[in-house]
Amino acid sequence: MASITTDVVIIGAGTAGLSAAIYVQRAGKKALVLEGNVYGGQIINTPDIENYPGIKHISGFEFATGLYEQAMELGARIEFESVLRIEQGETEKIVKTKMNDYVCKAVIIASGVVRRELGIEREKELTGRGVSYCATCDGAFYKGKVTAVNGGGNTALEDAEYLTNFCSKVYLIHRRSEFRADASQVAKTLANDKIETVLDCTVTGLEAEKKLTGVEVTNKITGEKRVLPVDGLFVAIGQIPSNQAFADVVELDEAGYIAAGEDCRTSAEGIFAAGDCRTKQVRQLATAAADGAVAGLAACSYIG
Numbered sequence: 001m002a003s004i005t006t007d008v009v010i011i012g013a014g015t016a017g018l019s020a021a022i023y024v025q026r027a028g029k030k031a032l033v034l035e036g037n038v039y040g041g042q043i044i045n046t047p048d049i050e051n052y053p054g055i056k057h058i059s060g061f062e063f064a065t066g067l068y069e070q071a072m073e074l075g076a077r078i079e080f081e082s083v084l085r086i087e088q089g090e091t092e093k094i095v096k097t098k099m100n101d102y103v104c105k106a107v108i109i110a111s112g113v114v115r116r117e118l119g120i121e122r123e124k125e126l127t128g129r130g131v132s133y134c135a136t137c138d139g140a141f142y143k144g145k146v147t148a149v150n151g152g153g154n155t156a157l158e159d160a161e162y163l164t165n166f167c168s169k170v171y172l173i174h175r176r177s178e179f180r181a182d183a184s185q186v187a188k189t190l191a192n193d194k195i196e197t198v199l200d201c202t203v204t205g206l207e208a209e210k211k212l213t214g215v216e217v218t219n220k221i222t223g224e225k226r227v228l229p230v231d232g233l234f235v236a237i238g239q240i241p242s243n244q245a246f247a248d249v250v251e252l253d254e255a256g257y258i259a260a261g262e263d264c265r266t267s268a269e270g271i272f273a274a275g276d277c278r279t280k281q282v283r284q285l286a287t288a289a290a291d292g293a294v295a296g297l298a299a300c301s302y303i304g
């Protein structure tokens, strides 16, 4: 086990984490980013971003790559390791992974959220065999086929629209009659004649031989069940926090998000939380980047 010293360890290489790295480096301190997966976070799978101020259109991949390159060119370091826990030393903090101890003066947790699963029978078995959580990654496999998207937020509606580039028809299944997504996105989606909405319904079953052949939906109001014949189901029903690894050092709220306000300060001195992992009202790309700036500068001022 090696011991590596730096100024600020940033946990997570999504928009908040990489924005924090940019601000830390520009403030003259050393940022080391730890990422258990790939850089970019959730946005990397968004086909088209239309609401980041100053950029009319950009793909999630291009946006994330731009952020990553900017942070690296400023001298930030990244290691692809999952964080096991944070330990508070006398003066320093130790961020532990399986391979290394990262000793630092301040920590920024920007660990994001993880996808919510349907939690129904055969979901795991059929993942990769018709059930997907990423339209950008898997959409092209469904050329000329009929698919369904489950969810009513921006992700689901963007995914449904994106899939119409390949699919002959896309069902959009949502558990209510009103969508959560932005009004402009809702208007665009509803105007797309390849998309058929299936409202007030939840997905209650998956039909398959070796691959998915149909999705059973149940109407929440009438109780009626029906099977939609589809080759693919794209699940886009939101995310949940995954902060248990930090629960012994920082306070979490009732829903499991890290309790921290707009100043990104947590209950622990010198540990900050940025982006979707913290308690907040608006989880957007712009607010994740803003949190990165706030937490990065707060960490530098804490170090002094």
Ligand code: NAP
Pocket (backbone or CB within 6 Å): 046, 048, 049, 050, 051, 116, 118, 150, 151, 152, 153, 154, 155, 156, 158, 175, 176, 179, 180, 202, 236, 237, 238, 239, 282, 283, 284, 285
């Ligand atoms: P979200 O906004 O939390 O929406 C999740 C959707 O899934 C909701 O419609 C919810 O229904 C539904 N849902 C939740 N649990 C369910 C369950 N167990 N069964 C069936 N349906 C369920 O998630 P998101 O769309 O992934 O977006 C996350 C955040 O990222 C949001 O702030 C969003 O605005 C943002 N985002 C922005 C962009 C962009 O700006 N380009 C793109 C993607 C996402 P209810 O509505 O009934 O609660």
